[in-house]
Amino acid sequence: MRAFAAGLIAILMGCSPPAANAPATPAVATEAVTSQGAVDALTPLISAEIGAPVSLQATTVNVVDNWAYVEAAPKNADGSEIDWTRTNLASRYENGAMDTNGAVHALLRNENGSWTVLERVIAPTDVAWLDWAARHGAPPSVVTTPPPPTP
Numbered sequence: 823m824r825a826f827a828a829g830l831i832a833i834l835m836g837c838s839p840p841a842a843n844a845p846a847t848p849a850v851a852t853e854a855v856t857s858q859g860a861v862d863a864l865t866p867l868i869s870a871e872i873g874a875p876v877s878l879q880a881t882t883v884n885v886v887d888n889w890a891y892v893e894a895a896p897k898n899a900d901g902s903e904i905d906w907t908r909t910n911l912a913s914r915y916e917n918g919a920m921d922t923n924g925a926v927h928a929l930l931r932n933e934n935g936s937w938t939v940l941e942r943v944i945a946p947t948d949v950a951w952l953d954w955a956a957r958h959g960a961p962p963s964v965v966t967t968p969p970p971p972t973p
Contacts, residue, residue: 856885856890856932857880857883857885857890859932859937860883860885860890860892860928860930860932860937861878861880861883861892861894862937863930863936863937863938863939864878864892864894864926864928864930864937864939864942865877865878867939867942868896868926868942868944871910871911871942871944872896872904872909872910872911872944873909873910873911874898874899874904874908874909875898875899876896876897876898876899876904877896877897877898877899877901878892878894878895878896878897878926879894879895879896879897880892880893880894881893881894881895881925882894884963884964884965884966885964886960886961886963886964887961888931888932888933889929889930889931889932889955889960889961889964890929890930890931890932890937890964891927891928891929891930891951891954891964891965891966892926892927892928892930893925893926893927894925894926894928895923895924895925895926896924896926896944904924906920906924911944911945914945915945918947919947920944920945920946920947921945921946921947922945923945924944924945925944925945926942926943926944926945927942927943927946927950927951928941928942928943929941929942929951929954929955929958929960929964929965931958931960940954940958941954941957941958951965952965
């Protein structure tokens, strides 16, 4: 009977709300959710532009206030490399008007919990995002990309 009572108490304690002094959820979790939301909002637009379902593997996601800058590598939905000659961008690719790494860059704004894509570019051959922050009134730091890792 004591084992039953101890088990019942353990179960009830597991169901009770956390103590008032319990640590808050780390900010990183919120940031990760926010970052993924920005990538999720961008994915269907990039898929439509490429002409096939894609997954975006984010390499940079900067979130500052209600703004996000995303740099990502588009992949086929199964994670394999995209054959650009079989996409809506084949002509650009074949004429050398695309950066061969195929990176996506985008500026988004969060309004009422929903991300809106304001600017986007796929595989630009120049730094197309340089004036996006100024053009849209975003904090300049949002569009800053981190330096490459040192060897």
